[in-house]
Amino acid sequence: MTPYPFSAVVGHDDLALALLLNSVNPAIGGVLVRGEKGTAKSTMVRALGGVLPVEPVVRGCRFRCDPARPDPGCPDGPHDPAGPADDAPASLVELPVGATEDRVLGSLDLERALTEGVKGFEPGLLARAHRGLLYVDEVNLLHDHLVDALLDAAAMGRVHVERDGVSVSHASRFVLVGTMNPEEGELRPQLLDRFGLSVEVAASRDAQQRAEVVRRRLDYEASPEDFAARWAEEDRAVGERVARARALLPSVELTDAALSLVASVCASFEVDGMRADLVIARAALAHAAWEGRTQVSTPDVRAAARLALPHRRRRDPFDSPGLDEDQLDDALERGDDGPDDPDGDPDDDPEPPEGGPPPDGRGPDDPPRDDDPPEDAPAPDAGDEAGTEGSERSDGTPRSGDGAPRRSGEPFRTRLLSVDGVGEGASGRRSRARTPYGRSVGSSRWSGRGRLDVLATVTAAAPHQRSRGRDGLGLRLRAGDLRESVREGRESNLVVFCVDASGSMAARDRMQQVKDAVLSLLVDAYQRRDKVAMVTFRGTGADVALPPTSAVEVARARLDSLPTGGRTPLGAGLHTSAELIAREHRRDPHRRALLVIVTDGRATSGSAEAAAAATTLRRDASVVVVDCERGPVRLGLARRLASTLGAGVLAMEDLRAEALTSVVREVAA
Ligand SMILES: [Zn+2]
Numbered sequence: 001m002t003p004y005p006f007s008a009v010v011g012h013d014d015l016a017l018a019l020l021l022n023s024v025n026p027a028i029g030g031v032l033v034r035g036e037k038g039t040a041k042s043t044m045v046r047a048l049g050g051v052l053p054v055e056p057v058v059r060g061c062r063f064r065c066d067p068a069r070p071d072p073g074c075p076d077g078p079h080d081p082a083g084p085a086d087d088a089p090a091s092l093v094e095l096p097v098g099a100t101e102d103r104v105l106g107s108l109d110l111e112r113a114l115t116e117g118v119k120g121f122e123p124g125l126l127a128r129a130h131r132g133l134l135y136v137d138e139v140n141l142l143h144d145h146l147v148d149a150l151l152d153a154a155a156m157g158r159v160h161v162e163r164d165g166v167s168v169s170h171a172s173r174f175v176l177v178g179t180m181n182p183e184e185g186e187l188r189p190q191l192l193d194r195f196g197l198s199v200e201v202a203a204s205r206d207a208q209q210r211a212e213v214v215r216r217r218l219d220y221e222a223s224p225e226d227f228a229a230r231w232a233e234e235d236r237a238v239g240e241r242v243a244r245a246r247a248l249l250p251s252v253e254l255t256d257a258a259l260s261l262v263a264s265v266c267a268s269f270e271v272d273g274m275r276a277d278l279v280i281a282r283a284a285l286a287h288a289a290w291e292g293r294t295q296v297s298t299p300d301v302r303a304a305a306r307l308a309l310p311h312r313r314r315r316d317p318f319d320s321p322g323l324d325e326d327q328l329d330d331a332l333e334r335g336d337d338g339p340d341d342p343d344g345d346p347d348d349d350p351e352p353p354e355g356g357p358p359p360d361g362r363g364p365d366d367p368p369r370d371d372d373p374p375e376d377a378p379a380p381d382a383g384d385e386a387g388t389e390g391s392e393r394s395d396g397t398p399r400s401g402d403g404a405p406r407r408s409g410e411p412f413r414t415r416l417l418s419v420d421g422v423g424e425g426a427s428g429r430r431s432r433a434r435t436p437y438g439r440s441v442g443s444s445r446w447s448g449r450g451r452l453d454v455l456a457t458v459t460a461a462a463p464h465q466r467s468r469g470r471d472g473l474g475l476r477l478r479a480g481d482l483r484e485s486v487r488e489g490r491e492s493n494l495v496v497f498c499v500d501a502s503g504s505m506a507a508r509d510r511m512q513q514v515k516d517a518v519l520s521l522l523v524d525a526y527q528r529r530d531k532v533a534m535v536t537f538r539g540t541g542a543d544v545a546l547p548p549t550s551a552v553e554v555a556r557a558r559l560d561s562l563p564t565g566g567r568t569p570l571g572a573g574l575h576t577s578a579e580l581i582a583r584e585h586r587r588d589p590h591r592r593a594l595l596v597i598v599t600d601g602r603a604t605s606g607s608a609e610a611a612a613a614a615t616t617l618r619r620d621a622s623v624v625v626v627d628c629e630r631g632p633v634r635l636g637l638a639r640r641l642a643s644t645l646g647a648g649v650l651a652m653e654d655l656r657a658e659a660l661t662s663v664v665r666e667v668a669a
Pocket residue numbers: 058061062063064065070071074075076077079
């Protein structure tokens with residue numbers, strides 16, 4: 001199928017620029033693209049593969065060695081520098097979310113091992129992606145240890161594989177592009193930080209631009225070949241510009257003044273660690289090369305910072321995305337005391353703070369402009385800015401973060417609460433689970449469904465070779481030798497918060513602490529990709545304040561406006577929670593439930609109801625009681641409730657990750 005042309009994608013200038021800068025220098029560390037579905041983010045990423053320069057590859061090398069600089073450790077090497085080579089287009093490797101470790105990293109060549117007794121290595125996707133593009137759609141749904149492996153490779157430019165008795169290392173330098181829909185779960189902050197750049201994409205709110213998107217899409221669908229042909233010239237120009245920038249990059253200079261500008265921008269945004277400084281420096285160098293300059297100047301630093309900082313600001317998942325550009329300009333002005341741009345090429349227009357031509361990602365604008373009419377019509381400069389990030393700043397008010405009413409509490413990192421036992425639920429980060437994608441924890445007899453464990457199979461067959469009359473190299477296998485690996489990973493759960501909002505809790509500022517605690521647990525659940533629900537009880541009964549959902553922003557809003565006071569119908573709270581869990585279990589039987597009851601245990605009514613609900617809950621859920629009782633005289637009611645439920649009990653202060661006390665488990669005698 002003819003791919004959609006890169007240059008024909010409307011209105012994603014930030015994304016285009018981020019992709020191109022990484023193409024100029026993959027060491028920037030890749031791009032994380034965040035945005036809702038249907039925003040052409042995948043189209044653009046796939047299109048990039050079509051514009052990257054064609055490069056020579058050593059003939060027959062499965063690891064895509066460059067004939068000019070072959071990998072000295074290449075498993076298919078050593079290569080003769082004068083040997084034959086082929087021109088190959090840049091590879092675009094798409095990594096499916098369900099990919100196994102074998103598929104990604106490579107594995108023992110099963111066939112050769114079993115027939116010839118040779119430990120051959122079957123390259124994985126990371127080998128195919130060398131010198132190209134590795135694209136992971138829905139990277140937030142990928143298993144953590146795979147994301148780690150990808151980011152390690154991206155950072156080091158090499159892959160080390162130690163498994164199944166093979167030990168291999170090969171070059172793997174690629175532009176890593178991950179896309180995600182934040183509504184479907186967040187990346188762990190540690191992983192977020194390891195992506196070099198990030199871009200938020202949204203459908204444009206500009207009518208003209210939207211119309212153009214549709215027009216081009218229809219044109220393309222009517223005749224992909226004709227459409228691609230019309231854009232071929234522009235795409236070719238982009239590819240050539242990438243090649244020129246790559247060649248120029250080694251001679252671009254990062255002056256001390258530019259470097260201190262980078263440092264002062266990072267300091268002003270209070271980013272943790274040094275990674276941001278490094279990424280901005282690399283991206284600014286690439287940007288200067290992309291613009292055909294040999295010295296990094298302020299606009300390069302600005303362009304790099306806009307893409308490198310948004311995901312490194314301190315924030316929680318509920319803050320609005322993007323970067324405060326006024327703050328960036330202030331930081332640049334403060335850091336830029338003049339010496340930086342001594343003579344500044346006259347035609348190197350300092351970028352206007354916003355709304356002006358965005359740092360152009362596509363089509364060089366040095367050649368005459370009259371040959372690209374299609375570009376002019378649809379993409380008025382202002383439209384893009386408005387489309388991608390306009391909504392919060394349309395009226396000139398400061399963007400949220402400073403202007404928005406500050407929430408009183410800040411979430412803290414909570415300890416991991418998990419469901420007992422080993423489940424089989426959807427992948428996530430909370431409770432232990434059997435999964436085809438997790439780490440291998442052993443092997444068992446082949447069931448015909450799992451993954452064959454080669455080493456265990458060979459080990460099982462080895463002692464019988466003589467008795468089976470083996471004479472050549474090949475192993476003599478019997479069906480009974482076959483073993484499969486037993487893998488364990490983590491699953492996501494349904495986490496139900498049952499929150500006591502009654503008068504006894506409302507006293508003395510305690511409700512605020514409760515809200516902070518629940519909020520922190522919500523943030524944690526969000527990062528672990530759980531489904532969450534919230535039940536509250538007060539006054540005359542219990543309410544489902546939040547039906548099971550993955551959209552945690554809603555939960556925060558409900559929490560903030562939670563009414564408090566009145567009597568304490570604890571029984572109703574338990575009953576409603578039990579019902580909700582049972583209902584959800586029918587809908588999604590593999591998703592196990594964790595019930596977190598936040599209360600001081602004081603109940604004013606409904607003890608019979610409570611007892612009935614307790615029986616159901618002991619069967620259907622793992623329960624933790626967060627004891628909110630305070631003061632010198634404590635009644636220990638929450639502890640008693642926990643005991644009735646067969647639940648663990650935690651004091652509110654023990655919820656913090658730093659607290660090392662273990663959950664006390666007191667099962668009723
Ligand atoms: Zn090679």
